[in-house]
Structures are given as C-alpha cells and as structure tokens.
Amino acid sequence: MRLATFEMGTRRRVGVVHPDDGTIRDVTDRLPAGTGVTELIEAWASYAPALAAVLDDSPALARDQVTLCAPIPEPRRNIFCVGKNYAEHAREFNDSGFDASASEARPDRPVFFTKATSSVTGPYSPVELHPSITGQVDYEVELVAIIGRGGRGIPRAEALRHVWGYTVINDVTARDLQRDHRQWFLGKSLDTHCPMGPYAVSADEVELDALEVAARVNGEPRQKASVRDLIFDIPDLIATLSAGITLRPGDLIATGTPAGVGIGFDPPRFLAHGDVVEVSVSGIGSLRNEFLEGLL
Numbered sequence: 001m002r003l004a005t006f007e008m009g010t011r012r013r014v015g016v017v018h019p020d021d022g023t024i025r026d027v028t029d030r031l032p033a034g035t036g037v038t039e040l041i042e043a044w045a046s047y048a049p050a051l052a053a054v055l056d057d058s059p060a061l062a063r064d065q066v067t068l069c070a071p072i073p074e075p076r077r078n079i080f081c082v083g084k085n086y087a088e089h090a091r092e093f094n095d096s097g098f099d100a101s102a103s104e105a106r107p108d109r110p111v112f113f114t115k116a117t118s119s120v121t122g123p124y125s126p127v128e129l130h131p132s133i134t135g136q137v138d139y140e141v142e143l144v145a146i147i148g149r150g151g152r153g154i155p156r157a158e159a160l161r162h163v164w165g166y167t168v169i170n171d172v173t174a175r176d177l178q179r180d181h182r183q184w185f186l187g188k189s190l191d192t193h194c195p196m197g198p199y200a201v202s203a204d205e206v207e208l209d210a211l212e213v214a215a216r217v218n219g220e221p222r223q224k225a226s227v228r229d230l231i232f233d234i235p236d237l238i239a240t241l242s243a244g245i246t247l248r249p250g251d252l253i254a255t256g257t258p259a260g261v262g263i264g265f266d267p268p269r270f271l272a273h274g275d276v277v278e279v280s281v282s283g284i285g286s287l288r289n290e291f292l293e294g295l296l
C-alpha cells in the first residue's frame with residue numbers, strides 16, 4: 001500500500017494512493033483525530049484492512065488537486081543516515097577533499113549521522129540554497145527504510161521484519177559546512193534540505209534487490225546505482241543501530257548515496273539558483289525540487 005500526507009484547504013490530511021492510477025483517497029476523517037502516517041504504521045495490522053477497502057468505496061482525488069507533503073512530515077526524532085555506503089561514492093568523497101571525518105575510502109563499520117527533522121520538506125517543494133552561509137549545496141539520492149516494529153538488539157536475520165516499508169529522500173548537503181564543522185550534522189540539516197516522498201510504500205510492494213536509485217540535475221543523469229551495491233545492507237544497518245538504540249515505529253534510516261554527486265566532478269558542480277533536481281528509486285517514486293536562493 002502507498003500512503004500519502006497532503007494538504008488540501010487549510011488542513012494536513014492522510015491518504016491512500018491507488019496503485020494503478022496514482023489517485024488519492026482521503027482517509028483523514030475516518031481516523032482518530034491527529035492520526036498521521038506514523039500512527040498508521042505503528043498500529044498497521046489494525047488499520048490495513050480498512051485502508052485497503054477505501055480504494056473501492058471513496059471518491060478519488062487527482063494528484064493535481066492536492067499538495068503533497070513528505071509522507072512523514074515531522075519525524076519523531078533525527079533521521080538516521082549512513083555515509084559512504086556505496087564503494088564508488090566513498091572513493092569520490094574521500095578524493096574530493098571534503099571528507100574531514102576520515103582518511104580511508106571504504107569504511108569497515110557503517111558511518112552513522114543524523115539529519116535534523118526540521119529539514120524535511122515535500123517531494124515537489126522548493127529547496128532553499130541558503131546563500132548567506134553556504135555556496136556549496138549538493139544532492140544525494142537515497143532509499144529510506146521506514147521502521148514498523150521497534151525493538152532493540154534486532155538480529156540481522158530478523159531485521160527486515162521490522163521494516164514497514166520505504167520512501168525516498170534527497171540528502172541535500174552543504175559541503176562547505178560539512179567539511180568546516182567536521183561533524184556532519186550542521187551541513188546536512190539546513191531548512192528544506194530533506195525533500196522526502198512522494199509516498200510511504202509498504203514492504204510487500206517492494207522487491208528490495210531489484211531497486212535502482214538515480215538522480216538528474218536539469219535533466220542530466222548524474223547518479224545511477226543498484227541497491228544491491230550497498231556496502232552495508234539494510235539488515236546490517238538495523239542490526240548495528242539497534243544493538244544499543246531502541247528503534248521505534250516511524251524511525252527513518254537513509255541508506256546512503258552512490259557515486260555522481262557534485263563533489264565527484266573536477267571541478268565540483270554545486271547547485272545554483274533555478275536548478276531542478278530529480279531523485280528517484282524505481283518502484284517507489286521520484287522527487288522533483290527546484291533549488292532557489294530564497295523562498296519568499
């Protein structure tokens with residue numbers, strides 16, 4: 001099933017997306033007040049049958065009748081991310097001079113960091129370049145696992161049973177801040193620097209090994225890779241994180257980006273006012289964001 005968060009009128013609403021034509025069924029008024037996608041995921045077994053039924057018995061909204069938000073617009077805590085998780089990208093980042101964190105190209109343990117939840121924005125929303133504090137904004141397409149069943153000490157072999165489903169982010173990064181402040185949090189967390197969506201897609205609809213991630217800038221292909229090429233796969237990431245951190249429903253784990261980001265070029269190709277970045281994961285969806293100097 002595909003879940004959407006959207007705005008229509010003044011209220012934020014929750015919907016189920018039709019698998020064939022992409023139309024949306026608004027389920028907000030059938031749910032307890034304040035129920036968002038995270039709450040649906042948390043009690044999925046009790047909600048899923050009724051949500052599946054609405055595809056047949058409620059009016060369809062066309063995509064252009066609504067404004068899509070990130071499916072999980074206010075994650076409950078920092079978004080777990082992993083750096084240098086595709087070998088070719090780890091090499092390009094290491095060679096770029098922007099990696100102040102380590103000297104080795106291929107990490108032997110996952111390199112975790114987080115993005116502030118306040119950086120999340122919609123799948124088609126404009127992204128701010130923040131020209132007064134950075135001149136080096138870059139893109140990173142990433143597959144994101146959404147935790148459905150929480151837990152601590154989750155073994156690798158059981159990890160995928162804790163995944164509710166998947167979504168897509170652009171892990172937008174201010175490279176100069178990432179380098180100059182050593183720790184990556186600041187350079188990864190500026191307002192609007194986490195476009196997410198377009199939907200939260202349940203795991204039963206996803207063949208993980210077949211997924212391909214890709215990014216284009218102004219239509220030009222920049223990144224393309226198979227999720228099979230992850231150095232640390234999703235079970236590795238869940239086992240490592242949950243060894244000492246209790247995972248919770250709705251937690252997001254961004255799995256890293258492949259080669260082809262702006263700092264992989266010589267000279268680097270940073271984003272400029274008016275650039276349009278499209279990031280996609282096959283079978284899950286695409287984000288399309290225009291990058292602007294200001295969002296007035």
Ligand code: MG
Pocket residue numbers: 081082083140142171256257
């Ligand atoms: Mg990243």
